[in-house]
Amino acid sequence: MTRGGPCRIGVDVGGTNTDAAIIEISASETESRGVRASSKTPTTVDVTSGIHTVIEDVLSKSSVDRRDILSVAIGTTHFVNAVVEADARRLSRVAVVRLCGPFTKMLPPFSDFPPELKDIMSGPVFYLDGGLEIDGREINPLNHAQIKETVRSIKAAGIDKVALVGIFSPLDAQGLHEETCKRLMLEEDPSLSVVCSHTIGEIGLLERENATILNASILNLARRTVRAFCEAMKKLHLDCPLFLTQNDGTLTDAATAAEIPIKTFASGPTNSMTGAAYLASLDRGESRARSETQVLVIDVGGTTSDVCALLPSGFPRQAPNFVEVGGVRTAFSMPEVLCVGLGGGSRVIYDQASDSVQVGPESVGHYLTSQALVFGGDVMTTTDIVVASGKADIGDAKRARAISPALVSKARMQIKKILERAVEDMKVSDLPVTLLLVGGGSIVQMDNLEGVAECIIPPHHDSANAVGAAIAKVSGEVDIIEILDGRDEKTVLEDAKQKAIDTAVAHGADRNDTKIVSVDKLPLQYVTNKATRFVVKAIGRLAISGDRFPFTNGASSREESEVYTNGESHPEPEKQYNNKTSESLQSRVKFSAFVDIETYQPHVRNGVWYISPLDLEFMATGTGVLGTGGGGSSYLEYLRCLESLRDSGKKMRVVSTSYMKDSDICVFGSWYGAPSVGNERLASGTEIMDAIDVSVRIGGHSHFEAVIADEIGGGNGLSTFPTSVYYDIPVVDGDLMGRAYPTMEHGTPYVYGEPITPCAMADARGNTSVVMKAESNSRVETMLRTQCVDLGLSIAISATPLTGNVIKQYAIPNTVSQAWFIGRAIHRARKSKSNLVNSIFDTTPGYLLYTGKIIDVKRDVQEGYTMGQCTIVPLSNEEQDLDDPAKNTFDETRCLIIPFQNEFLYAAYADIANPDDSSKHEIICTVPDLISILGQDGEAIGSQDLRYGLRVNVIGMAAHPLWTGDARGLKVGGPEGFGLDMEWKSIGPYQEPPSVIDEFNRDV
Known part of the structure; x- marks a missing residue:
């Protein structure tokens, strides 16, 4: 066998077949792109023997000298299958440690895990000092004594896998708090396996924590599997580095893959896609x-x-x-x-x-x-x-x-x-x-x-997945939030780019070949200091070093048998669900899949509606629609509601506005600030109640009988329910906006002269502040925002309580019911495959404004608000001709533009060839009427989530007469209130939403 040019081997282990390809690097300019041979064999139960067979075959076919193999890269679905199948034999219990100070207790770890995985994985949970603010400040320093005591408790629980999650840890390139805490934990007990969340995911604490837990749970499986891969390479007499391919199409060395296996979960499809591009020579510029x-x-x-x-x-x-x-x-x-x-x-x-x-x-x-x-x-x-x-x-x-x-x-x-x-x-x-x-x-x-x-x-098209593994590159990514106020944005961005390149090189990329491939700039909402998130990615080809096997010890026969000698099939998750008890069902996050929606009736007795988990799920979907593009995601608040309902032993209940006496006192409290911060620095769960207590005390009240939402749109539409449980008071079926709006002054009572001050704010540290009096409601807003920035851009607020007669006069009635009916309609339509939009309108009158596809989204930050415009074009005939009973047909040749200031401001037909030509705009709907953009599944799409290619329905619903029947309402909530030079354009008359209480009440 003669020596040839250096080669790489790629392997892709699929559910059916295992593919391999061998590529000669120096021959990449040839028509075959250097592919010397490819092979396919059925995937084996033990995985590794299939890998051994397919690599042996390509080596034989290609006659390549094994000494010329520079690397082997493997893509596998082995790890993700253990999670999907909820296989307790391959998963471990995990202790979760949050570095959070007083924050995040609102939602504990495992809050949204399916019961099967939670039962297998959930271990003890610890909330420790530490964590960072969005600007890099410490929430509080690490407490060494706390950490040592935590390690002792974990050891006593018989657990050795730890998910370590620090607030805003992805913003710190060195992982300051997480890495220091990990070192201290290992000094106390070296047998622990500690996974730091900053190595796993990005901003968004609950999602990053979930991924960190999954990663920690499959560590034993990953380590044994990678050792087995290395053993297979030894048997093949391949003395070269082993890599695994990751979800984004890049490589990670075997040692890292064994510690962060979650990043390899979806490498199969990625390998196919990148291999296809390579085989088609799209990287050569020809x-x-x-x-x-x-x-x-x-x-x-x-x-x-x-x-x-x-x-x-x-x-x-x-x-x-x-x-x-x-x-x-x-x-x-x-x-x-x-x-x-x-x-x-x-x-x-x-x-x-x-x-x-x-x-x-x-x-x-x-x-x-x-x-x-x-x-x-x-x-x-x-x-x-x-x-x-x-x-x-x-x-x-x-x-x-x-x-x-x-x-x-x-x-x-x-x-x-x-x-x-x-x-x-x-x-x-x-x-x-x-x-x-x-x-x-x-x-x-x-x-x-x-x-x-x-x-x-392309040539070798049937082995594109293995080719993709063989040619995979190395990446480095930086995800940071920077305060741009008073700083040069170009300098900040260049620094982020350099960090991304340095990260790629640290991962094994050739510095001379590494370049920036993507830069995403995402302004944060509701902030005034130009806080902006930058996500920068660099890639480069693999720089082969003299390093050999990261794992030098093959798996023992006992270890391999633990992983592979299970030939029995795993029970299907759906079959498991059917046998769950009602108690287990209560622990779920999604209930609509397990309940007969058609026959379900909410529990309403003697004029009081007692809330169930399914009611909350319906309302979470409905508040998203009523968010009109803003209000933040309802998901976290929905989870908080479930936790409160499960753990309190008290009832969540709703009453109509007529239930209240004129002299009754009604409070409200809501979340305030940047949703991006609130999704990472989760609240403690006490902030709203702290703000309410201050506003009640300063307002001179000794009692209060109910709570109402300031806005029904988004997460704040659900924030009343944990509050009602805490105080054991009912929620009023209504709110102060009838939708979502970007400022406090958009509350209807304040539009009509009711006082907004004293207005209190609170955070998880015990800080409270009060705006006692201001020259105008808009001044109250600016004062609140200034304090909000100082307190970390996410707080709770509560305005002065309102009396029952004010609620009955100025609140928008039945909006909790409206959210419920909208949510139920969407879930019913999904199950029955019926028309989603018509299903919504069967219970809540509205109008289909447009059906189409988003082709452009522009965003900018002005005065602390995310401003922008979305452009939607009609669907083609082929796109409308779907065998789908839920399809909508919409006869319009012009495009639709929707400008937004967090929430959607108006909708206008425009010339499809020149949508920015305002002289050709035909305004069809403006604020205060509600404009919502719905995805194909009926879920509302927030302004922050709009992107090219989404197929959407745009619906409009009429605003309450408090907004449209008086000049005062239109001045604040209409186009004039947003600086728009246009008249209010109505889409039709308002109809009061139906009441769940009236429809389902039974007097007993």
């Missing part, structure tokens, strides 16, 4: 696709196809916000992949009565080679249609030719439509598409696709 088209990849298997958009960096577009793994909400990087029911084994069904053809989603799957017509079976598949079309020579072509030409034509048209819809759904811009087809089933693409400039099936 194709004009990079600059003149956008690149999409479709990986076609036997049953389904994965569709992903490639960014200019060559990496897949990452999923926004959060992803769920095994039912656990996490926030680590994962590729955004659309899965459609089209593959080489998709069934083709001809309906003679309607003379129509359906392709998929049913498939013969692994039985293609025995059940398809061309293989002697009796099932017509897409492969048969390909052969009948003369596009491939597979099996017995004579059997395919028996299919009538008309049926073949109809089937091809259906395949074309499925692919075109998938392309349209994943587009990231309006540029033409370069489409890369990989995978064994890629032959199903036979016809030109609308909007696709070029369709490429």
Whole structure:
């Protein structure tokens, strides 16, 4: 065997097959891109023997000298399967330590875990001193004695896995508090395995903590698996570094993967996408696709196809916000992949009565080679249609030719439509598409696709996943929040870029090849100091060093047997759910999937509505719709409500405004500040009550009988419920806005002259402040914001209490009920596959303003508010022609623009060729009427979550006459209040929302 050029081996371990490819680096400019050989073998139960077989095969096929192999990179789904299957044999209990000072007790760890995983993983929880503010200040110093006592308690519980989570730890590149605490814990007990959250995820404490817990729980499995991989390499006589591929398409060394396995969870789809781009030579600059088209990849298997958009960096577009793994909400990087029911084994069904053809989603799957017509079976598949079309020579072509030409034509048209819809759904811009087809089933693409400039099936397309692993690069990412007030933004950004490059180099990238590939600038809402989040990513090719195996000891036979000798199947999660007791059901986060919504009735007795977990779930969805783009996410407040309902032993209850006496006192308290901060520095849960206590005391009251929300939109629409439990008082079915608005002065009682002061604020440290008097309501707002910045940009506030007669005169009635009815309508429509928008309007009158796709979003910060504009264009005929009973058809050729100041301000038709030309705008709806943008699942999309490509419905609902029937209301809540030079544009008359209490009440 002669020596050749240096090579890399890539391996991808899938659920069905294990693929391998060997690439000669110096031959990457050839037509084959240096791929010397590729191979495929069934994935084995023990995983490693399949890897051994497939690598041995490519080495044999390529005749490459083993001494020329520079590295082996493996992508695997082994770790994520343990979580998805809730396999107690492969998961460990985890103790959670939060460095948070007085904060975060509002929501304890494991709050939104499914019961199966919580029972397996949950260990003791500790809240310790430490953590950082958004600007880097310490919340309070670490307490060494506290840490030592915590270690002793963890040891006494028989646990050795720890998830260590510090507030705003991702903002500190050195992980100051987390790393120091970890060192102190290990000095006390070296047997502990401590996972620091800043190495796992980004801003958003609960999601990052969840990912850290999952990572800690699979550590034993990961370490044994990686040792087994290393042992397989030793048996192959490969003396080179071992890497694993990560979710974002980059590499991590074996030692790091063994400690942070969660970052490898979704590496399979990513490997396919990056391998496709490499095989199609899109990285060589020879194709004009990079600059003149956008690149999409479709990986076609036997049953389904994965569709992903490639960014200019060559990496897949990452999923926004959060992803769920095994039912656990996490926030680590994962590729955004659309899965459609089209593959080489998709069934083709001809309906003679309607003379129509359906392709998929049913498939013969692994039985293609025995059940398809061309293989002697009796099932017509897409492969048969390909052969009948003369596009491939597979099996017995004579059997395919028996299919009538008309049926073949109809089937091809259906395949074309499925692919075109998938392309349209994943587009990231309006540029033409370069489409890369990989995978064994890629032959199903036979016809030109609308909007696709070029369709490429690259060489070795059926091993693109292994090629992607072999050519994977190294990344470094920095996610920081900077205060730009008084600073040069360019200098701040350049410093962040350099940190990203240095991080990539520290991870093993060649500094000479490392470059910045993405910069995201995200202004924070509701702040006045130009606080801005920067997410900067750098990538570079792997710099091979002289390092050898990070793991030098192979797994013992006992260890391997613990991981691999379980041949039995794992119980399906859905089957487990069906046997759960009502007590276990009560511990869930999502209840709509386990309750018959059609027959469910809320518990209302003698004019009092007693709230259930399902009621809260409905209201969480409904308050999102009523948030009109703002108000923050309802999710965290929903979880807080569940915790309060489970743990208090008290009842949550709602009463109508008429239930109150004129002399009764009604309080309110709400969250105030930047949602981005509130999502990281979770509250202690006492802040609202502290603010209420101060406002009540200063207001001279000795009692109060009820609580009301200041805004029903977003999280504040639910914040009344834990407050009501704490004081054991009812929530009033109404609020002071009827929607979400950006300032305190938008409360209806204050618009009509009721006092807003004294107005109190409080934080978790015990700090309280009071605005006793101000020259105007707008001055109250500026004074509150100044204090809010000093206290860390997230506090609670409470204005002076209101009497029952004021509530009855100036509150917007029945809005808690309105949120419930809207939420129930959306959940019912999802289950019945009926029209989501019509379902909402069946209970809450409104108007469909537009159906389309977002093609542009602009954002900026002005005077502390996130300002911007969203542009939506009509759906094409093909996009509307979906076999979906929930579809909407909307006959409009113009685009729609929606400017926003946190909340959506107005909607206007515009010229699709020049949407910024205001002379051609036709205003169709303005504040104070409600404008909401809904995703395809009916969930509201906040202004911070708008992005290109989302298919949406825009709905409008009329505002209460308190906003529209008097000049005072329009002056504050209408266009004039936001500096807009336009008249209020009504979408129709207001109808009071129905009352849950009136509809379901039973007097007993």
